[in-house]
Amino acid sequence: MTTDSPAGQSPSRSKRADAQRNRQTVLAAAAEVFVTSGVDAPIRQIAARAGVGMATIYRHFPTRADLVTAVYRHQIEACAEAGPNLLASADSPLDALRQWIDLFVDFLVTKHGLADALQSDHDRFAALHAYFLDRLLPVCAQLLDAAVEVGDIRPGTQPYELMRGIGNLCIGRDNDPRYEPRRLIALLLQGLHRPHSA
Amino acid sequence: MTTDSPAGQSPSRSKRADAQRNRQTVLAAAAEVFVTSGVDAPIRQIAARAGVGMATIYRHFPTRADLVTAVYRHQIEACAEAGPNLLASADSPLDALRQWIDLFVDFLVTKHGLADALQSDHDRFAALHAYFLDRLLPVCAQLLDAAVEVGDIRPGTQPYELMRGIGNLCIGRDNDPRYEPRRLIALLLQGLHRPHSA
DNA sequence: AACTGAAGCGGAGCGCTGTTCCGTTTAGTA
DNA sequence: TACTAAACGGAACAGCGCTCCGCTTCAGTT
Helix, strand or coil: CCCCCCCCCCCCCCCCHHHHHHHHHHHHHHHHHHHHHCCCCCHHHHHHHHCCCHHHHHHHCCCHHHHHHHHHHHHHHHHHHHHHHHHHHCCCHHHHHHHHHHHHHHHHHHCCCHHHHHHHCCCCCHHHHHHHHHHHHHHHHHHHHHHHHCCCECCCCCHHHHHHHHHHHCCCCCCCCCCCHHHHHHHHHHHHECCCCC | CCCCCCCCCCCCCCCCHHHHHHHHHHHHHHHHHHHHHCCCCCHHHHHHHHCCCHHHHHHHCCCHHHHHHHHHHHHHHHHHHHHHHHHHHCCCHHHHHHHHHHHHHHHHHHCCCHHHHHHHCCCCCHHHHHHHHHHHHHHHHHHHHHHHHCCCECCCCCHHHHHHHHHHHCCCCCCCCCCCHHHHHHHHHHHHECCCCC
């Protein structure tokens, strides 16, 4: 990929050095705050942590989605890039899909409130939602197609619906032993599955 | 059931007539506002619609969850009571479960933002969450058990997990043609299903 | 019917958010 | 060093939840 194309992120398009420094400072602070207070943490808190004014954050990241996107960009990329690799290394396309979904779920559940924000605060996080889709949807589609191709799963499932469903299942308070998203996702995949002899 | 036991609701425990009248006025106003602005509508808006002060609402419904619970109480009850009936009238326990889930989903998706609130704003809506569980979990468990009993579905699925999963799948902007919760829920049930010959 | 205590009421007020605006500071250039 | 435009900080405004308190109205009593 190029150093940057969608939403503003790389250190490229900026003249002054202090601005770039501040950008990094804010990113680091946001990453820390997100861990403890979730992606809905008050801007003031992030600004304080970074030692900058609020306007500085808004200047670099006009919407909250831009900030969140920038913070998690690398991990989303990694997830996207893992798709093809898994397809090559796994025993079967279905296995690759399973492992990839596992990665995706890992990412979501370790980010306090990310899944919630993605679907519940749809409007405010529209840009983030779009970025997720841009990067991950094609990967999911590729895995899905491959699994259909070899007859592992039934055709007809839309990648968008599947991804959003998985995302939705990851919503909710963490650490509730009575609710384990992976169990339901496994059930979903089970429903997708079609024995070779059918 | 008794006229009231959990959170304050019936017109019983109040001496003054105007208080009871206001309670009903607020309930009606809230119901209307919820339709257009969702269950997260500003209290001020509901108060304005009802022609009362905000404190009146807080006095009758200390938490937002209490208000939402009161507004939807009848429908939740209806859903709960439908369970046993379906079990008696449907072709099979699995069919009963399917139809009941359909009712539940109907209820959720027609209430703008209800599913979102239930899981995302878990803390603020804790009381509502609890009420849902109290009334619907036993019903779901009964249907699930019956279906397992006759061998329609595999054992081991926890009612809580299933209900919450279904609720989660119903989260999100309505009217997105690319995402239809029922399709995924059907997939989930498919995964639960066990052919008679297994 | 008039009286009265308390139940009930309304909305101003506080605290916490997001977001903007503008006077001030600072980096880069000449 | 002087200058200019980019970048900055935080005060300020708006919208929200929730509470507090002085005022109103009901219901029972005489």
